[in-house]
Amino acid sequence: MSDTHVTVSSTVSGRSGNRFWRIIQSLAIVGVILFIIFDGPGRLIEFFSSKAAKSSDEVGPAAEQNTFQLTKEQVASAGIKTAPALASPWIDVIRVTGSLAVNEDRVAHIHPISPGVVRNVDVAFGDTVKTGQLLATIDSPAVGTAKLELVQNELKLKAAQTKLDWQRTINKNVQEFITRILADPDPVKLVEEFSDRPMGDYRSQLMSAYTRRRMAEVDVARLSELANQVVANKELIRAKAEVEASGAVFQSLAEQIKFDAQQQLLLAEQQVAEAKTSVGVSKSRLYVLGYTLQDVESMDPLKEGQKLSYFPIKAPLDGTILQKDIVLDEQVETSFFLFKIADLSTVWLKASVFEKDLGLIHGLVGKEINFRAVSYPGRTFSAKVTSMGNVVDEATRALPLLAIAENKEGILKPGMFVEVEIPASEVAEVLSVPNAAIVEHAGQSNVFAQTGPTTFERRKVEVGRRQSDRVQIISGLKGGEQVVIEGAFALKSEMLRSLLSEE
Numbered sequence: 192m193s194d195t196h197v198t199v200s201s202t203v204s205g206r207s208g209n210r211f212w213r214i215i216q217s218l219a220i221v222g223v224i225l226f227i228i229f230d231g232p233g234r235l236i237e238f239f240s241s242k243a244a245k246s247s248d249e250v251g252p253a254a255e256q257n258t259f260q261l262t263k264e265q266v267a268s269a270g271i272k273t274a275p276a277l278a279s280p281w282i283d284v285i286r287v288t289g290s291l292a293v294n295e296d297r298v299a300h301i302h303p304i305s306p307g308v309v310r311n312v313d314v315a316f317g318d319t320v321k322t323g324q325l326l327a328t329i330d331s332p333a334v335g336t337a338k339l340e341l342v343q344n345e346l347k348l349k350a351a352q353t354k355l356d357w358q359r360t361i362n363k364n365v366q367e368f369i370t371r372i373l374a375d376p377d378p379v380k381l382v383e384e385f386s387d388r389p390m391g392d393y394r395s396q397l398m399s400a401y402t403r404r405r406m407a408e409v410d411v412a413r414l415s416e417l418a419n420q421v422v423a424n425k426e427l428i429r430a431k432a433e434v435e436a437s438g439a440v441f442q443s444l445a446e447q448i449k450f451d452a453q454q455q456l457l458l459a460e461q462q463v464a465e466a467k468t469s470v471g472v473s474k475s476r477l478y479v480l481g482y483t484l485q486d487v488e489s490m491d492p493l494k495e496g497q498k499l500s501y502f503p504i505k506a507p508l509d510g511t512i513l514q515k516d517i518v519l520d521e522q523v524e525t526s527f528f529l530f531k532i533a534d535l536s537t538v539w540l541k542a543s544v545f546e547k548d549l550g551l552i553h554g555l556v557g558k559e560i561n562f563r564a565v566s567y568p569g570r571t572f573s574a575k576v577t578s579m580g581n582v583v584d585e586a587t588r589a590l591p592l593l594a595i596a597e598n599k600e601g602i603l604k605p606g607m608f609v610e611v612e613i614p615a616s617e618v619a620e621v622l623s624v625p626n627a628a629i630v631e632h633a634g635q636s637n638v639f640a641q642t643g644p645t646t647f648e649r650r651k652v653e654v655g656r657r658q659s660d661r662v663q664i665i666s667g668l669k670g671g672e673q674v675v676i677e678g679a680f681a682l683k684s685e686m687l688r689s690l691l692s693e694e
Contacts, residue, residue: 256686257648257649257650258642258646258647258648258649259639259646259647259648259649259682259685259686260645260646261645261646261647261681261682261685262645263644263645265645265681266644266645266678269678269680269681269682270677270678271675271677271678271679271681271682272675272676272677272678273641273673273674273675273676274624274625274628274673274674274676275670275671275672275673275674276622276623276624276664276668276669276670276671276672276673276674277622277623277624277670277671278620278621278622278623278670279620279621279623280619280620280621281619281620281621281623281656281663282614282615283551283614283615283656284612284613284614284615284658284659285544285548285551285552285612285613285614285615286610286611286612286613287542287543287544287545287610287611287613288542288608288609288610288611289540289541289542289543289562289592289608289609289610289611290540290541290542290606290607290608290609291538291539291540291541291564291596291603291604291605291606291607291609292538292539292540292541292605292606293513293533293535293538293539293605294533294534294535294537294538294539294595295539297508297510297533297534297536297537298510298531298532298533298534299506299507299508299510299530299531299532299533300528300530300531301326301504301507301528301529301530301531301532302525302526302527302528302529303329303331303502303504303523303524303525303527303529304479304480304481304525305329305331305333305334305480305502305525306331306333306522306523306524306525307329307330307331307332307333307334307500307502307522307523308329308330308520308521308522308523309327309328309329309330309517309518309519309520309521309523310328310329310330310501310519310520311327311328311519312326312327312515312517312518312519313325313326313327313328314326314327314512314515314530315512315515316512316513316514316515317511317512318511318512319510319511319512320506320509320510320511320512320532321506321509322506322507322508322509323505323506324505324506325503325504325505326504326505326506326529326530327503327504327517327529327530328501328502328503328504329501329502329504329523330500330501330502331480331500331501331502332500333480333500334477334480334499334500334501334502335492335499335500336500337473337476337477337480338477338490338492338495338499338500339492339499340473340476341470341473341474341476341477341487341492342492342493344466344469344470344472344473345470345473347466347469348463348466348467348469348470350466351459351462351463351465351466352463352466354459354462354463355456355459355460355462355463357389357459358452358455358456358458358459359456359459360389361389361390361391361393361452361455361456362452362453362455362456364385364388364389364390365390365393365448365449365452366449366452367385368381368385368388368390368393368394368397369397369445369448369449371384371385372397372401372445373445378398378401378402378405381398382398393448393451393452396444396448397441397444397445397448400437400440400441400444400445401441403437403440403441404434404437404438404440404441406437407430407433407434407436407437407438408434410426410430410433410434411427411430411431411433411434414426414427414430415427474487480502481502481503481504481505504529504530506532507532508532508534509534509536510532510533510534510535511532511533511534511535512530512531512532513531513532513533514528514530514531515529515530515531516528516529516530517529517530533605535598535601535603535605536597536598536599536601537595537596537597537598538595538596538598538603538605539593539594539595539596540560540562540574540592540593540594540595540596540609540611541591541592541593542591542592542594542611542613543584543587543589543590543591543592544579544589544590544592544613545587545588545589546583546588546589546590548613549590551615552613552614552615555576555579555592555613556576556577556578556579557575557576558575558576558614559573559574559575559576560573560574560575560576560594560611560612560613560614561573561574561611561612561659562574562596562609562610562611562612563609563610563612563659564603564607564608564609564610565608566602566607567602571659572596572603572609573596573597574594574595574596575594575595575596576592576593576594577593577594577595578592578593579591579592579593580592592611592613612658612659621655621656621663622663622664622668622669622670623661623662623663623664624638624661624662624664624668624674624676625660625661625662625676626657626659626660626661626662627676627677627679628662628674628675628676628679629652629654629662630679630682630683632683632686635651636651636652636653636654637649637650637651637652638650638652638664638667638668638674638675639674639675639679639682640668640672640673640674640675641672641673641674641675647675647682649682649686650667650668651667652664652665652666652667652668653665653666653667
């Protein structure tokens with residue numbers, strides 16, 4: 192009988208032990224599952240704290256600990272920092288999604304001005320270039336023709352200028368010679384005076400006429416001495432007639448030569464003007480092809496040889512090669528697209544403002560707005576609004592907004608999506624604290640107000656509107672009170688520990 196009792200007792204004891212260990216194992220598994228589900232001990236504590244709070248609500252209110260006393264060492268080790276709750280002007284911010292784009296006012300689409308064959312390509316896609324930098328070289332017959340035409344016209348101009356200088360000298364000497372010869376000088380002295388001064392054929396013509404008149408005058412003087420003789424009187428009459436005739440011829444010749452010399456001078460001046468015009472037209476043709484004044488003045492087509500027709504494609508502005516469609520030995524026409532260069536030191540910010548918000552942002556043109564890019568978390572950029580659309584899109588019920596953002600660092604890339612913050616026009620006084628001051632627990636917003644050097648009080652607050660760095664406090668806090676903005680984790684841990692101990 193006793194043996195049977197012992198056996199039964201052992202069996203019962205063994206079964207109880209196995210059941211106990213199964214319970215322990217089950218509890219351990221449940222604990223691990225709860226640990227994983229609630230992402231660590233902090234969330235697990237919050238879970239049990241909320242459960243405890245709920246249980247306490249069911250059985251009746253429990254006194255929560257809202258004041259926490261720390262030591263100076265605890266304050267320092269937790270890195271607790273405070274900031275005041277401020278009543279300051281609050282500008283509502285409208286948040287919309289936007290995108291960055293190339294500044295179309297700083298873009299160049301490059302085409303060849305003259306058809307030809309590509310001989311060199313000096314840049315690649317993505318290269319950064321400076322104004323005037325060589326991008327490619329095109330062999331263009333039209334360019335070679337234009338250069339040779341300039342050379343020919345410049346030679347004609349030099350010849351015309353030389354002829355003009357000669358005509359000016361001729362005209363000056365002729366005018367002076369006529370003035371002197373009309374004064375009836377001694378022919379020998381007159382010839383000596385103008386012997387080294389060029390006058391062309393005018394000298395011989397004038398001297399012949401002048402000499403004829405002088406000889407007629409000598410005959411008249413000689414025959415005048417024989418005036419009493421009949422034959423001599425006839426000769427005298429004939430000689431006087433010759434004087435008058437030769438004098439008239441001389442006078443007429445002098446006037447004609449004077450006029451002809453002036454006309455030749457005017458003709459030479461006209462030829463120079465025409466030559467200058469031809470040179471100017473040739474240079475302008477090269478300017479149209481992309482050559483600068485300095486290029487044209489320094490070029491020497493006769494020394495260029497086979498590169499006479501080579502034409503450089505140069506960058507018209509500082510920027511980046513965004514598109515390249517040119518290869519060696521390709522035949523290109525003026526319609527061919529070669530390069531797209533964009534100055535990315537500024538970019539366009541494009542966004543759309545919904546119709547319901549338009550009343551809040553009047554007078555926005557010329558003002559600064561902020562935006563953020565996912566690629567640079569925690570960093571804020573600014574842009575200046577340049578225009579607002581005048582027509583609301585029927586499909587989106589939004590108005591387009593365009594702003595320009597500085598991009599000196601080159602980190603803002605066209606095509607990026609950004610979050611845009613547009614300040615509203617109306618401003619109001621609002622009590623607010625930094626976003627970091629808000630501690631969420633069990634669906635309730637809290638702050639820790641500093642009531643002493645090492646004393647902190649938990650305050651339940653009602654929050655309102657939010658901005659990127661501040662949040663509005665509707666109730667639960669007064670202006671000027673210091674709230675914890677760094678190191679609140681230590682105070683939150685104290686709060687959770689007190690809630691668990693109350694349970």
